[in-house]
Amino acid sequence: MSEIRSFVELVQSIYGTKDFIPLHEPRFDEKEKRYLAQTIDSTFVSSVGEFVDKFEAAISNYCGAGKAAAVVNGTAALQVALRIAGVNNKSEVITQALTFVATANAISYNGASPVFVDVDYDTMGLSPLALRNFLNEFGELRETGAYNKSTGKRISAIVPMHTFGFMCRIDEIVEIANEWNIPVVEDSAESLGSSYKGKHSGTFGLMGAFSFNGNKIITSGGGGAIVSSDPQFANKAKYLTNTAKVPHAWDYYHDEIGYNFRMPNLNAALGLAQFEKLNEFIESKKTVYEIYCKELDSGSFRMKEIPVDTEWNYWLFPVEFQDQESKNKFMEYTNSNNVMTRPIWQLMYKLPMYENSQRDAQINTKLLAERIVNIPSSAKKV
Numbered sequence: 001m002s003e004i005r006s007f008v009e010l011v012q013s014i015y016g017t018k019d020f021i022p023l024h025e026p027r028f029d030e031k032e033k034r035y036l037a038q039t040i041d042s043t044f045v046s047s048v049g050e051f052v053d054k055f056e057a058a059i060s061n062y063c064g065a066g067k068a069a070a071v072v073n074g075t076a077a078l079q080v081a082l083r084i085a086g087v088n089n090k091s092e093v094i095t096q097a098l099t100f101v102a103t104a105n106a107i108s109y110n111g112a113s114p115v116f117v118d119v120d121y122d123t124m125g126l127s128p129l130a131l132r133n134f135l136n137e138f139g140e141l142r143e144t145g146a147y148n149k150s151t152g153k154r155i156s157a158i159v160p161m162h163t164f165g166f167m168c169r170i171d172e173i174v175e176i177a178n179e180w181n182i183p184v185v186e187d188s189a190e191s192l193g194s195s196y197k198g199k200h201s202g203t204f205g206l207m208g209a210f211s212f213n214g215n216k217i218i219t220s221g222g223g224g225a226i227v228s229s230d231p232q233f234a235n236k237a238k239y240l241t242n243t244a245k246v247p248h249a250w251d252y253y254h255d256e257i258g259y260n261f262r263m264p265n266l267n268a269a270l271g272l273a274q275f276e277k278l279n280e281f282i283e284s285k286k287t288v289y290e291i292y293c294k295e296l297d298s299g300s301f302r303m304k305e306i307p308v309d310t311e312w313n314y315w316l317f318p319v320e321f322q323d324q325e326s327k328n329k330f331m332e333y334t335n336s337n338n339v340m341t342r343p344i345w346q347l348m349y350k351l352p353m354y355e356n357s358q359r360d361a362q363i364n365t366k367l368l369a370e371r372i373v374n375i376p377s378s379a380k381k382v
C-alpha cells in the first residue's frame with residue numbers, strides 16, 4: 001500500500017493540490033474567452049460563421065489532409081464517414097472490442113454489425129496479424145467485395161482505433177485491407193497530434209474521425225471532425241452533415257437523407273482557440289509523462305511504453321499492472337483519495353447489445369482489460 005500512497009503524493013505534487021484531481025481536464029485562458037466573445041458579438045453562434053471555416057482549415061492543414069468537416073461530436077463523425085465508405089444494413093465492419101462504445105455504436109447506426117478482432121499488446125490497437133488471420137479464415141473475395149463466409153455478409157469497412165493516442169500499425173492494416181478491397185476508416189477520436197512513421201493519424205485510410213469532447217487533448221465542448229486526403233469525401237461529409245442541402249442562394253432543397261450534425265460556430269471558436277495551443281499542451285503533457293516515468297518505482301505497475309514509430313500526443317497515460325488484483329487495489333485507493341483513475345472500457349462483447357457479435361480469441365484484448373489503468377494526464381496549469 002505504501003507504493004500507492006507514494007503515487008498519490010506524486011500526483012498531488014505534479015498538479016499542486018490535494019483536492020480532487022481529475023483524469024483529464026481542459027485548460028482555458030483569455031484566448032478562449034476572446035474568441036467566444038467575438039462569436040457572440042457577431043451573432044453568428046450557430047452553424048454558419050468564420051470560426052467553423054477557420055477550425056476546419058486548421059485541422060486539415062495540421063493533419064496533412066485534403067479537407068476537414070467539423071461536426072457535433074466524434075461519434076457523428078465516425079457514423080457519417082462509415083456511411084460514405086459504403087457501410088449499410090447488409091454488411092459487417094471489422095473493428096476492435098477494446099474501444100469506447102461509440103466505435104461500435106457508429107457501426108450500428110448504419111445498420112451494420114461489428115466484428116471484433118484482437119489488438120496488439122504494445123499498441124492496444126487493431127492487430128494486423130489478427131486481422132489477416134481472421135480474413136484468411138472467414139474472408140471470401142468476390143467481384144463485389146469481401147464477404148464473411150460464416151455469415152454471408154459483405155465486409156464493408158475496417159475501423160482501427162488509435163487507443164489513448166497510441167498509433168496502431170495502421171500502414172500494415174491498410175495494406176491488408178487493400179488486398180481484400182475493404183476501405184479503412186480510422187477512429188482517431190483520441191489521437192489528434194499523434195503520427196506514425198511521420199504521417200498523422202486519420203490520413204492513412206479513406207477517412208479519419210476525430211473527437212473534441214471535453215476530455216480530449218483539445219476541446220470544443222462537444223465536437224468532432226471528419227478528415228480525408230481526398231477532398232471529395234470531406235465534401236460529401238460536409239454536405240451530409242448539413243442536412244444534405246443542395247447549395248443555393250436562397251432555396252431549400254435536399255436530395256437525400258442527411259443529418260443535422262453541423263458544428264456550431266460557438267463551439268468552433270472554442271475549438272480553434274484550443275487548437276492554437278495544441279503543441280503547448282502536448283509538450284506539457286510530455287513533461288508530466290516523463291516525471292511519472294522517472295519517479296514511479298513500483299514492483300506492481302509500470303508506465304506503458306510508447307509504441308515504436310509513434311509520435312504520441314500523450315493524451316491519456318496508461319499504467320500496466322501485473323495482475324487484476326493489484327490493479328483493483330490501486331483503483332480503490334486512488335479514487336478514495338481524490339485521485340481519479342480509470343480502467344479500460346468494458347470490452348464491447350461484454351455489453352448486451354454486442355454480446356453475440358462474432359469475435360476471435362481476443363487474447364491481448366483480455367489481458368489488457370485486466371491490467372491497464374489510466375492515471376491523471378492533464379497538462380500542467382500555467
